[in-house]
Amino acid sequence: MTENASTTLTDRVEAQLRSVRDPQADLSVFEAGFVEDIAVDGSEVTVEADLTSLDGDTSNQVIEAMLRAVDDVDGVESVHVESATPSSEDRASVESFDHVIAVASAKGGVGKSTTATYLACALAAANDVALFDADIHGPNVPGLLDVSGPVHSSDEGDPLPIRTDGMDVMSVGLMEDGAPLAWRGAMAHDALDDLFTNTAWRNDDVLVVDLPPGTGDVVLTTLQEVPVDGVVVVTTPFHASVSDTSRTVELFRDNDVPVLGTVVNMAEYVCDCCGEPNDLFEDDALGDLDAPVLAELPFTHELQGTPAPCDVPEAMADLGDAVVDAVETAGEVEVPDHAVDIRGLPPEDRKDRVREAFTDRDGGEEFVLVSDRDPTPVGAFLGRLAEAPREAFDPFEVRRATPDDWVLETVVP
Numbered sequence: 001m002t003e004n005a006s007t008t009l010t011d012r013v014e015a016q017l018r019s020v021r022d023p024q025a026d027l028s029v030f031e032a033g034f035v036e037d038i039a040v041d042g043s044e045v046t047v048e049a050d051l052t053s054l055d056g057d058t059s060n061q062v063i064e065a066m067l068r069a070v071d072d073v074d075g076v077e078s079v080h081v082e083s084a085t086p087s088s089e090d091r092a093s094v095e096s097f098d099h100v101i102a103v104a105s106a107k108g109g110v111g112k113s114t115t116a117t118y119l120a121c122a123l124a125a126a127n128d129v130a131l132f133d134a135d136i137h138g139p140n141v142p143g144l145l146d147v148s149g150p151v152h153s154s155d156e157g158d159p160l161p162i163r164t165d166g167m168d169v170m171s172v173g174l175m176e177d178g179a180p181l182a183w184r185g186a187m188a189h190d191a192l193d194d195l196f197t198n199t200a201w202r203n204d205d206v207l208v209v210d211l212p213p214g215t216g217d218v219v220l221t222t223l224q225e226v227p228v229d230g231v232v233v234v235t236t237p238f239h240a241s242v243s244d245t246s247r248t249v250e251l252f253r254d255n256d257v258p259v260l261g262t263v264v265n266m267a268e269y270v271c272d273c274c275g276e277p278n279d280l281f282e283d284d285a286l287g288d289l290d291a292p293v294l295a296e297l298p299f300t301h302e303l304q305g306t307p308a309p310c311d312v313p314e315a316m317a318d319l320g321d322a323v324v325d326a327v328e329t330a331g332e333v334e335v336p337d338h339a340v341d342i343r344g345l346p347p348e349d350r351k352d353r354v355r356e357a358f359t360d361r362d363g364g365e366e367f368v369l370v371s372d373r374d375p376t377p378v379g380a381f382l383g384r385l386a387e388a389p390r391e392a393f394d395p396f397e398v399r400r401a402t403p404d405d406w407v408l409e410t411v412v413p
Contacts, residue, residue: 106244122320124309128203130168139173230260
């Protein structure tokens, strides 16, 4: 075949390929950037395509459509579609993200993965978002998003995330599709560490990490090794779940992990027939949570669908806004103008500052103390100053606002 004829065949192949479209974005394979090169050798055609932005099923659909389209071109006797392997040079590492937000829970079954997935979708409305499913024993994110492997690799061998609606997704579940996962200890940590370290992300604004439930070694090591801006803890209103969540919050703070707040899932059920809200749990135990409540999510069919950045329920959009606000103030504690701040003071000055401020207040006035250590023992000192028993202080509340800041709130008797 002459060079001119070969060029003509290339043109005909390209024209035919333009009829093949990305079913997700409704763009031609050229507009979507899938076709890297078309090579013609006599009557043999090889199309080099980068389909790593698609999930496995969609990628296979596009490949089949490209093969059928080119096979129909006159003069083509054989056609192959080869996968291009992009370089990692322009990809982001986990350290490149502007913000990393972890989603955790004290126990399984409270909707942690659903919350993490919807949160990522909500944040994707205004950011380039990636979602990392670190729940190594129960990777549910692929099923929630209805995405699948295979996971492709770059030229350097780094795993490339699956793309869905412009969002990057990586999960052990994409690499071990359908296989039971029973990794333990060092094996589980090494698998997660490898994915954290080597995944070549396209997006680099916000990374949402769906952690395994509980506070085992994998969770704590992950939070210590990854530059996490804060963790969102998911619970139900059930008293046992709230109690476990409170201990989990404290453990995160003990390990210097900022707690952005809690999400109370299944807070109520709204009847489909009458529209009347109903409590799913009888006990009101939320007062035991030592962290701000970012959202109280209803048990609703709307939150049981397939999450997508283009269709985020209002409750999840509000959660996204609350998390953004919490990240911006993470590590800070709101101190009222009248609060007594003894952070950083030498020990000999702390008592004098507390004594002076407390004795200047009249009975019934609020007294707020901010400290860089647990101020609970200050209660006995205040009792001596007021010449009243500790029980006379009502309320008397101590909360750990950040890993390094405590707040004591009470009223002068």
